[in-house]
Each structure stands twice: as C-alpha cells, then as structure tokens.
Amino acid sequence: MRLIKHIIFTKLEDGKYLMINSLNGLIDKVNTDIYTLINGWMPCDEIIPSTEIEEELLNSLKTRGYIVSCAQEELEQKEAILSKLRKNHAEDKMKCKMIVLVLTYDCNFRCPYCFESGNVSKGTMTISHIDAVLEAAGDSCEDIVLFGGEPLLIENKDLIEYIFKKEADKTFSAYTNGYYLEEFCESLSMVKIGHITVTLDGSEKAHDCRRFLSNGGGTFKKIMRGIAKCLKNGIKINIRMNVDESNVDDCNTLRTSLMNEFSEYNDFLSFELASMLSTAYKDRVGMTTSLFKDDKDLTVEKRVQRNKLIASFSPVTNVLL
DSSP, X not given: OEEOSOEEEEEXXXXXXXXXXXXXXXXXXXXXXXXXXXXHHTTOSSOOOOSHHHHHHHHHHHHTTOEESSHHHHHHHHHHHHHHHHHHHHHHHTTOXXXXXXXXXXXXBOOTTXXXXXXXXXXXXXXXXXXXXXXXXXXXXXXXXXXXXXXXXXXXHHHHHHHHHHTTTSEEEEEEOOTXXXXXXXXXXXXXXXXXXXXXXXXXXXXXXXXXXXXSOOOHHHHHHHHHHHHHTTOOEEEEEEEOTTTHHHHHHHHHHHHHHTGGGGGGEEEEEEEOTTSOHHHHHHHHHHHHHHHTTSOHHHHHHHOHHHHTSOHHHHHHO
C-alpha cells in the first residue's frame, strides 16, 4: 500500500494544512504532526504503521481514497477520470456558444473601487494560448468576449487583430475602460460587433475623480472622442455607469445629454446604470427604485436603451414597479 502522488497540501493561517485529494476532490484538514507523518510516508512503496495512531490514520486515508495498492492502480484511476472528462468535453464543445477571453489582468487605469486591484499577474495571453482556447471551444462557438484587466491596451493590438482574423465569422464584444477606443476603432470596424461596453462614471469632473490613469491623469475627454468615433463607424456602444450617492444624479444628467448629442446614432447607443456593490444595501435599493421610476413611462425599447441592466430584471419585478 502506498499514498497517491496526487495530494496537494496548502498551509493555513492557523498552522494547519488542507490536504487535497486531486483524484476524487476530497479535502481534509490536518495538524502539523499528521502532515509531517504523511510527508514521511510519501516516498514509501509499502507503508507499515508502527503505532495504533498510525494504523488509525492509515485506515482513514484508505477510506478517503488517499491509498492505492500500487502505482499502476493510481494511473488507472487517473486515466478513468481523464477518459470521462474527455467525453464530457467532447459533448460540451457541441453546446459552447460563447467564450470569454481574459487577455490580461494589466490595466492603464487605477480606479479606487476596482475589484481586480490586488491582482499581481500582469501577463498577457499568447497566440498559442488563444489557439488552444479556440480549439477547446469547438466549432459551435458564435460569440467571443474580450475581457480583462483592460483588453484594449495598445500592446494587445496585434493579438486582438490575430483573433479577429482567425475568427472573422464570429460576433465580438468587449468590456473596456474606453481609453484606446480611437486607436482600436479601425480594427473593430472590420468585424461584427455585438457591443462594446465602456464605463463612464458621470460628467468629466465626476468621472476623472474616479477613473484615472496610473499617472493620475484624466480620461473622460479621450474616452468621449473614442465613443464618438466608434458610433460614427457603426460600432454599438453600451455605456456603463457605476453609481452611488455621490454621482447618481450626475450620471442621469449625462445619460440624457449623450442621448441628445448622439441622437442620430441612437440605434447604436445604450446604457447600463448599476449601483456600486460597496454601497449600503438600503441605498442600493433606493437608487435602483429611483432608476426604475425615471424610466417607467417609456416604451420597453426605450427602457432597454436607457438601462439594459434594469430592463433585464425579472418580468414580475418590472410589472410590480
């Protein structure tokens, strides 16, 4: 009898360890003494317990699937799992309609509320990564979403154009801070775009206090130039606004202003106003109710355009409000 090789240990803050059986997914919490004992058994081809405690531990490990009779048994277990996964993957490939590519976690902004701000990985997907993902997705995939970090960074342009060329028959969407929309507009015009979601957190003063460059510089004016250029080129823009008590009125005013400014491109422009998760629950409910009331007298089509997020709430909620 021997321990399986597919054991993963993760040290916890209390000095104990999580012991993970990566063959069957079971997880156990063990103290330092047990961790040391198990590590001592790892090289053994035949475990021979020398005390009642070791005998009890060995029986527990058998029950939890950490013990095999020989290395071949573990290989057979692994192959059985992989065989099932390959079959499931082949079936799933026939159902996959959309994939999301997180091109990088890097970003040229330093927004104080960013939920990814603690991410230290600044690497970027490579062409070989992209090829592997597209192969895994299969031929049934219809939509590709570009995400990050910030996907539309200048250093990602060659990679994005490679994706566009390789999957020219797909519909593309992107979630971006919008800073480099001008630079990407020509490339985006070459493919079918579902929507480009750009974040604006109010008028120039309000936005630049919340969504600024890594060097502290403002971003509103450049984003607006990019939005205007994309709309003129027939690229659908969805403007997301992260609202709280400090900017909700400003965002409502900006929405109206932009709808008037770009009235000739209304078919390509939509909005998505959402309360910040950091906002107190009671205040979020209040803002959401206010947003509902602002749009309640509009047609369904206009409500969807003015706030796609609110319009996607359940039919029951919409009827009651």
